[in-house]
Amino acid sequence: MKTLELGYIHINDIIIGSESKVENGVLYVDEAAVKALVLEDEFLKDVHFDVAKPGESTRITPVKDVIEPRVKVEGPGGVFPGMVNKVEAVGEGKTNVLKGMAVVTAGKIVGFQEGVIDMSGPGADYTPFSKTINFVMVCEPADSLLATDPEATLPIDNEKKPEYERAVRMAGLKVAAYLGELAKNVTPDETEVFSTPNLKEGMELYPDLPRVVYVAMLQTQGLLHDTYVYGVDAKRTLSTMMWPTEIMDGAIVSGNCVSACDKNPTYIHENNPVVHELFKQHGKTINFVGVIITNENVYLADKQRSSDWAAKLCELLGVDGAIVTQEGFGNPDTDLIMNTKKIELKGVKTAIVTDEYAGQDGKSQSLADADPLADAVVTGGNANQVIILPKMDKVIGMLDYVDVIAGGHAGSLREDGTIEAEIQVITSATNEMGFNKLSAR
Numbered sequence: 001m002k003t004l005e006l007g008y009i010h011i012n013d014i015i016i017g018s019e020s021k022v023e024n025g026v027l028y029v030d031e032a033a034v035k036a037l038v039l040e041d042e043f044l045k046d047v048h049f050d051v052a053k054p055g056e057s058t059r060i061t062p063v064k065d066v067i068e069p070r071v072k073v074e075g076p077g078g079v080f081p082g083m084v085n086k087v088e089a090v091g092e093g094k095t096n097v098l099k100g101m102a103v104v105t106a107g108k109i110v111g112f113q114e115g116v117i118d119m120s121g122p123g124a125d126y127t128p129f130s131k132t133i134n135f136v137m138v139c140e141p142a143d144s145l146l147a148t149d150p151e152a153t154l155p156i157d158n159e160k161k162p163e164y165e166r167a168v169r170m171a172g173l174k175v176a177a178y179l180g181e182l183a184k185n186v187t188p189d190e191t192e193v194f195s196t197p198n199l200k201e202g203m204e205l206y207p208d209l210p211r212v213v214y215v216a217m218l219q220t221q222g223l224l225h226d227t228y229v230y231g232v233d234a235k236r237t238l239s240t241m242m243w244p245t246e247i248m249d250g251a252i253v254s255g256n257c258v259s260a261c262d263k264n265p266t267y268i269h270e271n272n273p274v275v276h277e278l279f280k281q282h283g284k285t286i287n288f289v290g291v292i293i294t295n296e297n298v299y300l301a302d303k304q305r306s307s308d309w310a311a312k313l314c315e316l317l318g319v320d321g322a323i324v325t326q327e328g329f330g331n332p333d334t335d336l337i338m339n340t341k342k343i344e345l346k347g348v349k350t351a352i353v354t355d356e357y358a359g360q361d362g363k364s365q366s367l368a369d370a371d372p373l374a375d376a377v378v379t380g381g382n383a384n385q386v387i388i389l390p391k392m393d394k395v396i397g398m399l400d401y402v403d404v405i406a407g408g409h410a411g412s413l414r415e416d417g418t419i420e421a422e423i424q425v426i427t428s429a430t431n432e433m434g435f436n437k438l439s440a441r
Helices: 031-038 122-126 158-181 199-205 244-248 266-270 273-281 300-317 331-345
Strands: 002-010 013-017 021-023 026-030 044-052 058-067 070-074 093-099 101-107 115-118 133-141 190-196 211-219 227-229 240-242 252-254 287-296 321-325 349-356 377-382 386-389 394-397 419-422
Touching: 002 244, 013 044, 013 133, 026 031, 031 044, 031 158, 044 158, 058 133, 058 158, 058 266, 070 158, 093 158, 101 158, 101 394, 115 122, 122 386, 133 158, 133 394, 158 252, 158 266, 190 244, 199 287, 211 227, 211 273, 211 300, 211 331, 240 244, 244 266, 244 273, 244 287, 252 266, 273 287, 273 321, 287 300, 287 331, 300 331, 321 331, 331 349
Parallel strands: 002 093, 013 026, 058 394, 101 133, 211 287, 211 321, 321 349, 349 377
Antiparallel strands: 002 190, 021 026, 044 133, 058 101, 058 115, 070 093, 227 252, 240 287, 386 419
């Protein structure tokens, strides 16, 4: 039996000043200390911090990642293993969580698939991160990373984008770990316990319940489309099993720039809604066996290999049902359908969670691939839906790239400060793990 206790410490305000602590629901952040931590990286020239609160007339853009600060209190390893802590298996013991807040990384654009978070107005309804108090880091790349071509449409030199992506990714994780550490000795406001039996224990405990596995597809197409597992780029791995509680300790982190609407930021991995929902049903209506992670590579041979392994693991575990989620669209739709078809052919019933790119009128084909066996689908909405975002009183980051991010177009940023774009530009608007409220029937 693997058991993890999460201790939630509710954060009601964030104050940037000269000391770092958590006290009476307030997170105090020593600006100088956090800045020094970020600027340890030679590829970052400067960083600026700000706070965005729900209901404010504030826009954050371009957004790269969103992270929830956590800290190991008891048990092996540390949060974000292989990234900011040593490589050691996590997922048991006690972990404290700063609940109600998030670390948001922003700044000069890494890739054209970045996002927008509005803290109020119609755009706020489409992102879950309008409900969190956000500690925003606006990162400035070192001059050595900047493009020298006067015709370049993006600020970072093409060959140096991976270094900038890594620098911003690691900056966010280090700051989240630093803030989480402040809560190590704070008594949680509430706790939640998650327990997973091993395969033998589960069969003995719940002999009559259907055995269900969660197949989590990780974005690994390269070219700034990567996800990391214990610090390893997941495209270098074969499909494998994980305890669901490992994910809660940050064993999976985002390192990609896929379209903002269906990106799985690190925050959503930490709070994976499929894992949480399966835990709610575990021991009642189902036996939640665990998580299979698989990747979404570019080449057909890699897709074939990964989907074969995912289906083989479902067969080996003897499960009755599988929930399959993806990240991204287009090319990954092929992985989604290959996984679903092969798992179904093993005699395992599947349900998939995805989103749609059905055109602005909603009449186009929703997915780039399909199969009759993929007949149980949950949709996170149509990313091509058009929205008008009003001008905000405050912008954290910059509006320079609104016209070029995925979902925008030439003229998206209007002269009056409003933005006309597809909801594809909004961070997690159509999240393919269902970490939002948008769907369709």
